[in-house]
Amino acid sequence: MAQHLRGQRKKLRFTSIVVILSVLVVLMFIVSMNTGFIRLAPLDVIKTLFGGGTSKQHLILFDFRLPRIVIAILVGAGLATAGAILQGVSKNGLADPGILGINAGAGLAVILFISYYPSKETAPVFMIPVLALLGAGLTAFIIYILAYKKNEGISPIRLILVGIAVAAGVYALTLVLTIRLSPENFQFVATWLAGNIWGTNWKFVLALLPWIMVLIPFSMYKSKVLNVMNLGDHVATGLGASLKKEQFWLILTAVGLAGSCVAVGGGIGFLGLIGPHLARRLVGPQHQYMLPVSALLGSLLLVTADAIARTILQPTEIPVGIVVAVIGAPYFLFLLVKTK
Template sequence: MRRRMASVLGLLALLIAATAAVALGTGEAPLSYGRIIPTLFGHGSTQEEFILFSLRLPRIVITLLAGMALAFSGAILQGITRNDLADPGVLGINSGAGAGVALFFLFFSIDAGTFVYAIPLVAFVSGLLTAAVIYTISYNRTAGLQPVPFVLTGVGVSIALSGLMIVLISSTDRTKVDFIAKWLAGNIWGDDWPFIWAMLPWLAVGSLIALYRAKRLNILHLGDPVSIGLGVRVRRERLVLMATAVAVASAAVSVTGGISFIGLMAPHIAKMIVGPRHERAIPAAMLIGGWLLLTADTIGRNVLAEPLPAGVVVSLIGAPYFIYLLLKR
C-alpha cells in the first residue's frame, strides 16, 4: 500500500508539474517554452525574468497552495461531520471569511505591507466565528453533531452572508466595489510573493496538526458512540480539527476569493484512488485540489478573449458534481 501511495503522489506531482509548465508559457505576455528553463536559471532577458518571476510563478504557486488548502479543509470537514457534501464553500465558512475581509477592506485603513499578513488573520477570525455559529445552531446535546442539519445550517448562513456582502457593495464607492465583486467571483487577486509567505505558514501548520491527528479523525468518522467507546474525546478533537480546517480555508480565501467545490471534489477523488484512511486521503486530496485550481485558473486565463475567474470555472465543474452527490445520497 505504501508503494501504491508513493506512486499516486508521484503521478499527481507530475500532473501538477505538467500543468504548471503549460501555465508558465501561456498568457497575455508572450514567453516561449524554449526560454522557460534558461530564464529559471538566470539566463533570460529582463523582460523574460519579469514575466516569469513577477507574473507567472507567484500566481502558479499561490493557486497551488490555495487549492491544496481548500481541499485540505474539505477533507477535514467531511471527516468530522461524516457528510460527503461538506465543503468550506458550501458550509458558509468561505462566505464568513469573505465578509470579514470585505469589512476590513472597507472600514480599516492599513498600509499595504501590513495588509498582506493581516488579511489571513482577519479571514480566520471571521471564518471561525461563522463556524462557531453553524456548530452551535446544528449541535444537538442528545444526538451530537448530525451531518444533515450541519450542512443545511451552513447553507443558510452562507446565503445570509452573501446578502450582507451585497449590502456592503451597495453602500460603498466604485473602486472598492470592483475589488469585492472580483473577490466574490473567485478571482485570484493575491498573486505576488508576499501573499505566498503570508499563507504558507497556515497551510504548513494545519497540515502537521491534521496528519498528527489523522488516526483520531478516522475514528471520528465512525460516529460518536464508537469514538467515545474507543476513548476519543469527541468534542475536543472535533473542535481542534474544525478550527484547523477553518484556519487553512480562511487563509486561502483571503487571497483567492470565494472559490467553492474544490474542497468537495478533491477529497472524493482522493478517497476513490487511495481509500478512506485520512493519513493517505489528505495528502492526495491536497495535490488533487492544487491541480484542479491551477487547471481552472489556466483555462480561465486563456480559453476566452476576456479572462474568466478561476472560481467561475470551478463552479461550472463543481455544481453538477454537487448535484450528483446530492441525488446519490
C-alpha cells in the first residue's frame, strides 16, 4: 500500500513538472516572437498570427522568427535526450554528445558539405541532416571501438577520455578545412561552430522534424531498458536484456538525434549535459520520467538562450552556443568536482 502511494505521488509530481515546463516553453515561445532587432508589439504578433498585420510584420514573424524558434525547441529537445541516452548507456553522468566528440564528427561532415556547396540557398538542405548523421555515426563508431574492451565492455572513464581525444583530432581537421575557405564562408563556419541556429526557414524545420518525431519516442519506448542497464551489466544480462544489441540501438538513437540537431543548430555544447542532470534532480533517475523532462528542459533552455543571444547585444546577434556555454561550463566544472 505504501509503495503504491509513493508511486502515485511520483506520477503526480512528474505530471505537474511536465505541465509546468510545457507552460514555460509556451511562454518563452511567445516572448521570443516579440524579441529581436525589429520589435513587434504583442498585439501586432497576435494580429499577424491570425492573418492580420502588415506584409513586413508577416515576413518577420513567419519567415524569420517562427522557424528559428521552432528549430530551437526541436534542437534543445533532441540534444538533451541524446545526452540522457548516452549517460544511461555509459552509466557516466559526464557523457554528452559534445564532450564525447559526436557533435564534432557531425560538424565536420556538415563543413565538408558546405565546402562543396558554398551557397546555402542552392544546397540540397534535406541532405544536411543525413550527412551530419553519417559524420556523427562514424565518430561514435571510432569512439566505441577504442573505448570497448572485450572482458570489461565500455569503461565510463575510458569513454570520456577517448571521446575528448577523438574530438580534439576532429576539431583539428575541421580547422585545417576552414583555413581553405573564402573569408565569407570562413566567418559563417566559425559562427556555426560556436553554435548558431543557421537554419532559419521552414525547409530546415521539415528536414529536422522527422528525426525528432521518430527518435525521441523510440528512446522513451526504450526507457525501461535504460533502467535495467543502470543496475549493472551482470544484473541486466541476468534479467534477460540483450546488452550489446540494446547498447547498439540506443547509441545509434543518440547519434541520430545529435547529428541531425547539430546539422541545423551548429556546435551547441553542454545542453546534453545540463538537461538530463536537471531532470534527474526533478523526477529521479527512472528514464520513463527523466527522458520527457530532459527533452522539455532542453527546449526551454535553448529557446531562452536564443532569445538572450538575439537581444543582449543588439543590433548584433551572438551565437546561441556561447550563451549555453556560459551556463554549461560552470555546471560542468561543478559536476567534475562532485564526481568521484
